Amino acid sequence: MRLSSVVNREIPIAKRWSLTALFLSFFLFALPVVKPADFFPAGPAGIDTVYASEEAAKPATPAAEGEAKAAQPEEKKKEYPPAPKLKESDYPQVKYINGRIMTWMAAQLHLWFAAFVLAVPIFVFIIEAIGMATKDKRYDKLAYEFIKVSLTAYSITAVFGGLLLFTLIVFYPDFMKYMANIFSPTFLAYALLFFAESACLYIYYYGWHAMETGFGKWAHLTVGWMLNVVGTMLMFFANAWVTFMMSPHGVDANGVFEGNLWAAIHNHLWNPINLHRVIANVAYGGSVVGAYAAYKFLSARTQEDRAHYDWMGYTANFIAIAALLPLPFAGYWLIAEIYAYSQQMGITAMGGVFAWLFITQAVLIGALFLSANYYLWCGMERSKGAVKYTKYIKYIAFVIVTCFLVWFTPHTLILTPGELKALGGPYHKYLGPLGIMPAKNTAVNIMLLFTFLSFMLYQRCNKIPTVSWASIGNALQIAIFVTAIINIGILGIYYGYFTNTVYKVASSVLQVASTLSVIILCTVINIFMYKGAKEVAPLQWGKMPDRSQYALFLLAVSFTWLMGLMGYIRSALRQHWHVYTVFRDSSPDAYTPTIGYAANVVTVATILFMAFVIFIFWLSTLSGKKEAAHR
């Protein structure tokens, strides 16, 4: 007997709806209004943000320590010690193992898997809700298959989380002790939330078929919602620790904790990282399940399977693109806040030692855009109505490639004296101006608009609008694109090159607003224009060339590599500090490695991650075979 049928019999419909509303309203409305500050003890007033200074780097002298202690209230002195001033010998060494590399690898692998397992339930919840609203069983099947992939990854995430914790305790015991002094309540909360997340995930997955209909489905959806709430809270806690290390708050210049945990959590970079990671995780999760769909598509033996995995790949690519479009804006906000917190940190990131990694980032982001667009163009082959749009693809490709070239044009080059002389200076006469941010902002916004255009063409290629105002709607959409591109161009060229820096920075916000306006306005017009539209012919799912699936693999690999490299930059911005300007790193590895060395470490980690991912895909195939045999 099914659980859903029991539930359906016992609860009358009115009560069922009120219970559902109660469940959802609690998570929708109650949680956001709870102020985390209410749960944490209030610290003394006037907590100052610690800004970049070398004060904490000075060797400890008895006089200085005495002064620092005298400045603290008696109670605080007893409870919270200052950040320790460590020596090289304070860091335990394990023969044949480099502590930094091991911690780096464990943290990176944990983060990739964590990003994946946090993202998948977000869109699984949405797909399940769509399936419930449309009563289309295909969505339910798709959502179930997505969550099945993430279930195996969940265990591996926990294993790497454990490995990371142990490596931190073994190689950086004093650092962990310092962090525990400040964040211990959140460590415990994290562990409890991990239990809650595991419980939600197992109920969500194993209860899928038991709670398939009626009220059971609502209850199942609620569990999915709870899974997302708990998962997001877990990530926010972890974000608080890493951002505290970058922009410490709630501590004084000696690293003495002021007693207000909320201040330490809610530090300067917490919210920018929270937003950036949520969006990036969704894009990343979409790309990894896209690779899964491609793997299954290529190994499918029947037309039915090919059709199913083609549709799955399309949905995954759609999720990845939908999250990729706003992602550069969240990244821009994050780096702007890094500049606002410490200009030194910002310049180190984009104008200093890591500038060339940003060029690598630009190449990888370009690869992401090109592969996502290529997949959409190949996808047009599913529709017989695509012929009318295929002639435009070459122009879209030209614009995207041109923007891509501008996007990764470097500002400064590493030149020999001979090359410098031949060039006539450090900057190229014509390409030099393309190396600065106004050109890149303009290029990336146009690249986003044309990716959105590819998506719009894909969406409409199999539809014939039936509304009388279709030609006016098309004219309006073209006008929106044209004016937005002109606006982005004027903002980038005039305000970017012929006004001062304040205007240059301010105009980038306007460029973002222009791009978002196009996406929102054109989507709204499309919704109304294609309401009740006729189909040219049924979409031929599965009729995709095999090469299109490699675009999905490229998307997943590029995302993984990109996250590793940019994550390294984010972490390495602290340079020789465990906690920036407060707690100095005195370990033998407290130096910034060369870009080549860092790229090699990240590349090895990427290969390892991909090997694990292939293992997960293989496991899913095994369980699929078992299920098929059982049926």
Added chain:
Amino acid sequence: MKSIVSFVVALAAMAVFFLLLDVALFNAQGLSLIFKG
């Protein structure tokens, strides 16, 4: 013909929309649309 007229009208309307958007967003950042070097 109807499409061309619609396009021209839409172009003008969207130009005004983006101009107002620019003015509002510059203003929100304490700047005016006209740069006085």
